Amino acid sequence: MPYVMVQIPKTPAPASIAPRSVPTSADVARLAGVSRATVSYVLNNTSAVRISEPTRRRVHEAAKELGYVPHAAARSLRAGHSRMVLMPAPAIPVGPLYGQFLHDLQRALSRLDYTVVQHGSVGLRGDEAARAWAELRPVAVLVPHSGLGPQGVAVLKRSGARAVVTLGSDCVEGAHALLMDHEAVGHCAGTHLRDRGRRRIGVVVPAEPGLDSFSGPRLAGVRRAVHGTHATVTELPLAYEEESAARLAVRWRELGLDAVFAFNDEYAMLLMRALQDQGVRIPEETAVIGADDLMLGRLLRPRLSTVHLELPSGRELAELVDRMVRDPGAPPERRTVLGATVVHRESS
Amino acid sequence: MPYVMVQIPKTPAPASIAPRSVPTSADVARLAGVSRATVSYVLNNTSAVRISEPTRRRVHEAAKELGYVPHAAARSLRAGHSRMVLMPAPAIPVGPLYGQFLHDLQRALSRLDYTVVQHGSVGLRGDEAARAWAELRPVAVLVPHSGLGPQGVAVLKRSGARAVVTLGSDCVEGAHALLMDHEAVGHCAGTHLRDRGRRRIGVVVPAEPGLDSFSGPRLAGVRRAVHGTHATVTELPLAYEEESAARLAVRWRELGLDAVFAFNDEYAMLLMRALQDQGVRIPEETAVIGADDLMLGRLLRPRLSTVHLELPSGRELAELVDRMVRDPGAPPERRTVLGATVVHRESS
């Protein structure tokens, strides 16, 4: 008797009356006249089990007819792990360089059968964000320029993340680190200016928040480049607005600088325009160098010297992440992945 | 006897021996000396149930000590729905304008207690992508500039998405549509040039793939603006490279154009530079207008005229999505959400 009860479908109405419920593998099984297990075997091509060709076909047809899509949450709950690689969505609009990098990385991870997801964790700071990410039980987490403390790393690992990787200027306890060495970018620019005989070097520091983790190391790099010489380094706060640049340009001659590293090509263009409007001759009076090697710089007159950044290839990085996931016991790895080379054009 | 077996923990070793397993609510319950139900009540502040203060504290302490983080998949599996809003991650690097919009939208949705996720579905086209998204059972899906057919919409809806919204130039059967009317952008630019007496108008069409869904409508808009006048419209393919621009500039005079709508400010800068290098006087010989109203344009000489785009506020759009989720039965809504106004500067 109780046996009979088990056979009664839980929903009193069949599909024809309740048309809009999400089809499950049980529905597919029912329609194909097989068990849920068989459905699972067929749809996942389980190699350990042989299913006859007619049955396979019936299952596939039933799945198609119902528009069946497996439920990722149920699957990973059962499996005990997911193939999700999580990254926080960038908080600030991202340039073409980094955008391309992200795109390649996603593509490469997809090829390795990971699902890449950017989590829009705006407004959550530090370990709150880590908790929100951990709820999704990603198998790996990639975090650009820290904002993640050792606590956060611990939360993620304890919740099953097999690899936590920071992309940024500094390392975090317990996480792998792909060091984007922006100090080297500044050093590169500073060395270039120094070698070309410049002695009073300005360094633009963006006033916009969120850029600190880049601007700080870049400034430090310039400082290191001129260390032990007679050259000086002057910090130049600058907001990304015409007025801010104009204010700086007006008092340019009294600053007495003969060179400036403008943080990146965009700030360089902003400043260069303001200086030119003030009649400052570039590069004679003041040498200007940017960074990022954007198309933009080639279009300026004089053509903008810049620091070309070499990000790691997406494929390379994806394989690294994959290796870390496969061997979660390995000690945290630190690897420098940002190449910086000067592209000398006309402005320096 | 079988009763006793049920009580035996499935893992023979207690936490001290198996240190690295992910803590569950059962672990919290055990440590706090309460049932899993109580843990759930406490951690979710279930208002229908009163839990004594000492118990609450014990549960919170246990959760903290274990570093417990709830399992989103299990939760939404049980609940039968998630609060996930899914968007495909942009395939092409996204400009500051759209980037800011995305950011605001994410923030606003977060405030409404949705989890926003960008799915890195590169390399999947059309309905494959829709299937991949559907596996995550998002409650809503926002898809920029189509790439999603009626099939895809159906898949998503059948898998439980309560709102499917396209942001783009055209509508898709069954989905809500936020029409980014790029035709109006072109119309705006075309009208401006026409009103300023220009009669032979060029329109830059980027050679880069992925921009078609913008460039097509923009071109059409210019055509409509001059319809019924004696003005002509000439399509100008242009790749985002100096050489391509130079090639176009060399044969500029033989094209005999007196104005150009350059797709956006970046292509405008590229072309303007090439034209100036050829000695073409702007705006006397040729008027140039861009679009997007980037900072960039203000820095050019002559200052670049442009079409300023007004995207909907993130908050507004988030509330719209929320309303659609709450009332999934409502008929598909079509709404135009892109304001376009000319900013007249010096180049036109």
Place this chain on the structure above:
DNA sequence: TTGAAAGCGCTACCAA
């Protein structure tokens, strides 16, 4: 105020 237990959709083990 708290606990026992069912069940969300899926996969994998074992039995038939």
Place this chain on the structure above:
DNA sequence: TTGGTAGCGCTTTCAA
């Protein structure tokens, strides 16, 4: 070759 079924972690009803 196929089916029955336990159980992943969680919430929620019903009982105590």
